[in-house]
Amino acid sequence: MKKTLLATAIAGAMVVSASASAATVYNQDGTKLDLYGNIQIAYYDVKDASGDGQNEIADNGSTFGFAAEHAISSDVTGYLKLEFDDFQADEKKVTSRDTGDQAYVGAKGYFGDVRLGSYDPLIDDWIQDPITNNEYFDVSDSSNRILGVGTNDREGDKVTFTSPNFGGLQFALGTQYKGNAEEDTFTGVIDTDVEHTVESDSSASFFGGAKYTAGAFSVAAVYDNLENFDGTVTDINGTATDLDYKAGDQYGVTAQYTMGALRVAAKYEVFDADTSEASDAAGFDVGDSDYAALGARYGYGMGDVYGAYQNISYDNSNIDDRNEVIVGATYNISSAMYTWVEAASRDAENDAGDGFATGITYLF
Template structure:
């Protein structure tokens, strides 16, 4: 689901989010291709804004293609392409049929070597890949994310790993986004991120300018720390966004552990937005392993909103291949 950077691989390992197992084929001495994905249906029932129960279902299945080729001077050229159903291929919370086919979810090319790597294509920005990915582990119900995250056309440079330290800088470009860019003449926005392995804690920091979201953006920043205590994986996240008119601050703590037949997850975060009452969101999740790369999950959320909006449960099936 995430691009192959040092930071993303470390996050995936810490989260244990059930990534699909791709089949890899050696085409020749210099070229390898891979095919993988997941069958991923889900169902949920949560309260709407009026406090009435509202059910929904969808299918977030994906098909992933990868390719890697040896290039000149010891460099490697790689491709990553992911297709997903548009709008979930299911009935939305309003009862509408959202079956609109499939679309390109992520697609990018990378050239890597001793200098680090350069990536261009459609991808989640650095705010998501370094910060919000840590709270994006549920299958059906989701926490409130930072309003600084976007999936756009990006051009990214990632440094090599300097003994447990690294950084990335990114130009976020217009187009390929669900939101309409602001008409202030901007054609790009700047993002930056860094990580440091301070054993036993890994620290992430990000900055996002947000120029393509709001002409008057003052940017956003995020901080995260990830560690393990005995058999429990812990992550703490803080984001402060001044991109939109109403500033947003989110502080959260998330924990997970294995119990023998699957995993247990519990997260809580405080969401504070200008001109609105702060609220505490809590989501609990339990998974049950049916087989290798196959599990089912049950989730319950309490969103601390008026009329108990957003409270409810969700179930999902993940079959990775």
């Protein structure tokens, strides 16, 4: 699930305040260190691909993090963020050390912001999250179609420049670099019997976006050329091949408007898939997919109620178009603790992905 450490509630309906969600443990000589985290435990009951309900009490993304900054000069600040979410609060276990959350270093000031490390994709932050950045269920997005046809890492090895705000206009440019020492093996999206290895040349992708804010209204657009998902299919079910593979492109636009305690958002997002010989041979000729969505969140005083509707249109004739509906609500127990309930309908075969979830979160 996509998560933010501080719930993305609108003004007047914050789940928790920032002051209740971080502790400054050091602040001296221009250097500041904050300690923060949360415990999230949920119960869910969700149908699998065969239509059978799968239920569990589970960790829902519990996080422990550090944020530090120091003054490089009077108008430039260096910073870092380090988050861990590789433990299971429901069973008091720690998973392997190849898991985690965000880790990056950067500098910000009059010139804008430059960041290097591992963090959410720009299209996630600016395009997808305004529709649903919920506790358990989110509407699907174009990244669901990409993962499995290239590297599974959308967050690591990135550098991003975000400009200052020019009268409401802001832009961001970035790249993700993957060296030729990195390779992955995947199973075909359409033909799940197909397995292959993609060995990528050293490459640097391009992603960028622009956002404009005027009062309570904002609109954002993002493009990602998915360069690091391109490569050479070197093996298909034990048969040597030498086919160039390209994933395609990903782009979208989202608009938001806030009216008091109500925030509404609309999204149109596209995965423009490649239809090459390699895509077909590897069982990855998934076809284009379009995502049109509406979302809303309302703060009622003691929490939020929210919901979203999305239509997904697939170019591939093997996959039916579908409509998704997500609804949910939160209730503030205190300034640092809240409970929530959500339900989802995916309109998929055998009702796969339909379900119910509820849980509790404590933040510090």
